[in-house]
Amino acid sequence: MAERAVLAVAGLGQGLLVGATVMLIVTILDILPRFSVISGAGWGVNAWAAIFTAGLGFACLGSLFGVRLGLPMWAGAAAFLFSGAYLGALLMALAETLDLFPASLGKILPSDVMKAILIILVAGKIAGSVLYWLMPQLWK
Amino acid sequence: MLYVGLKASVKKAQGSELKAGDVAELFMEGESTAELGETPLGPVWPGWRAVMPVQVVRALIKELPEGTKIQMIGERKCMVQGVPAKRKKRPLTWLKTAAIALLLFFGGGLTLMNFHADVNMPGVHRMIASLVTGQEDAGVMWISIPYSIGIGLGVVFFTGFGRRRAGPNLLELEEQEYRTKVDQYLQKKETGETGDG
Numbered sequence: 001m002a003e004r005a006v007l008a009v010a011g012l013g014q015g016l017l018v019g020a021t022v023m024l025i026v027t028i029l030d031i032l033p034r035f036s037v038i039s040g041a042g043w044g045v046n047a048w049a050a051i052f053t054a055g056l057g058f059a060c061l062g063s064l065f066g067v068r069l070g071l072p073m074w075a076g077a078a079a080f081l082f083s084g085a086y087l088g089a090l091l092m093a094l095a096e097t098l099d100l101f102p103a104s105l106g107k108i109l110p111s112d113v114m115k116a117i118l119i120i121l122v123a124g125k126i127a128g129s130v131l132y133w134l135m136p137q138l139w140k
Numbered sequence: 141m142l143y144v145g146l147k148a149s150v151k152k153a154q155g156s157e158l159k160a161g162d163v164a165e166l167f168m169e170g171e172s173t174a175e176l177g178e179t180p181l182g183p184v185w186p187g188w189r190a191v192m193p194v195q196v197v198r199a200l201i202k203e204l205p206e207g208t209k210i211q212m213i214g215e216r217k218c219m220v221q222g223v224p225a226k227r228k229k230r231p232l233t234w235l236k237t238a239a240i241a242l243l244l245f246f247g248g249g250l251t252l253m254n255f256h257a258d259v260n261m262p263g264v265h266r267m268i269a270s271l272v273t274g275q276e277d278a279g280v281m282w283i284s285i286p287y288s289i290g291i292g293l294g295v296v297f298f299t300g301f302g303r304r305r306a307g308p309n310l311l312e313l314e315e316q317e318y319r320t321k322v323d324q325y326l327q328k329k330e331t332g333e334t335g336d337g
Contacts, residue, residue: 003273004282010268011283015290016297022251023298023311033315035244037322041237045315046299051241053295055248060288062249063256064265065281079246082239086247 022056023049029093088125142176142204143167144196145214149323154186154222160200163191163218179203184222188330191218219327252291 026032032052036045061067095101105114131138145165152162160166161177168176179199181191193212200210256262262280265287269280299309308316 004279006272007269007279007282008286010272011265011286012290012293014283015287015292016294017290018252018255018287019291019294020298021294022248022255022291023295027298027311027314030314030318032244032311033318035240036315037318039237039240040233045311046309048240048244049295049299049311052244052248053292055245056252056291056295057288058245059249059252059256060284060291063253064262064284064288079242080250082242082246083250086243086250089243090247090251 019053019056026052029090029097031089031093034093035089084129088122091125141169141209141211142173142200143211143213144193144200146191146193146196146212146216146218148215149219149221149327151221151223152184153225154184155225156184158182158184158191158220160196163220164196164214166200176200176203184220186222186224188327189220189222191220193217221323221327 032048033045036043036048039048101114101117109117143166145167147163147165150162152158158181159177160179160181161173163181166173166176179202181195181199193216197210197212204210262284265280265283269278269283270276273279299311
């Protein structure tokens with residue numbers, strides 16, 4: 001019994017740390033606040049945090065408890081479309097936080113050019129991802 | 141003496157009548173300013189528009205008995221934002237909301253699964269379980285279940301869902317900051333200002 005209590009406390013502590021860290025990252029990168037404003041639903045950012053947390057719980061079921069849903073492949077494709085979109089948002093948020101595009105660039109270049117650069121960047125990311133998955137022999 | 145304390149910015153439904161009481165706090169020694177507050181200043185335009193003190197004074201002075209002095213206090217100008225009148229949420233908003241909900245749900249899931257795979261979390265849990273109990277493959281659930289609950293609690297502690305009365309949490313502050321930045325940008329863009337006024 002004592003062993004189980006130790007395990008439970010250790011697990012709880014680990015979970016607390018991971019949960020708070022994940023939230024810190026999405027807060028610093030402005031992901032949750034921004035999506036909350038973009039959606040225009042007027043729910044407040046905490047509701048979005050709850051949805052995000054539900055996703056974390058869902059991941060726990062899959063990666064720790066081995067829950068298998070047995071859904072058709074297209075459901076996975078749909079889910080990963082959104083996962084990919086999230087990753088894209090994360091990358092752009094990271095680029096912004098790290099000042100990949102310094103503010104001064106916007107003053108030098110016209111906004112049309114900035115838009116074109118952004119589109120090229122997105123195209124490059126998609127091309128890179130496709131290349132990675134379709135040509136695995138390149139990194140073996 | 142009438143004191144006119146101009147506000148920094150106000151939001152009002154576009155097309156409605158802008159009143160003196162909307163853009164400024166009015167105060168007059170020993171008299172009610174409720175009626176003065178109803179003085180019309182013209183319709184609210186869509187987008188941002190600056191209301192200057194002279195506009196307010198010109199409107200108010202007609203309503204005041206002759207010889208009353210007006211003292212301007214507060215801001216140098218008031219930014220009025222004409223917002224579309226509240227209407228039913230459009231299907232597009234619902235669609236966007238659903239898409240963002242799915243994005244955050246599956247995105248959050250992907251993040252955590254990536255992390256678990258990266259650090260071999262199931263292996264770590266097995267290791268801790270065998271370290272504590274001394275048996276292989278024993279009691280992993282006793283660590284994995286509290287861990288999963290802990291993640292939820294970690295989020296709660298971080299955002300402080302229950303402490304709303306004690307002030308905004310970090311997320312709400314960030315959201316407010318983002319909204320303010322967007323508003324400032326739109327203000328500058330629509331009024332053609334480049335300074336920080």
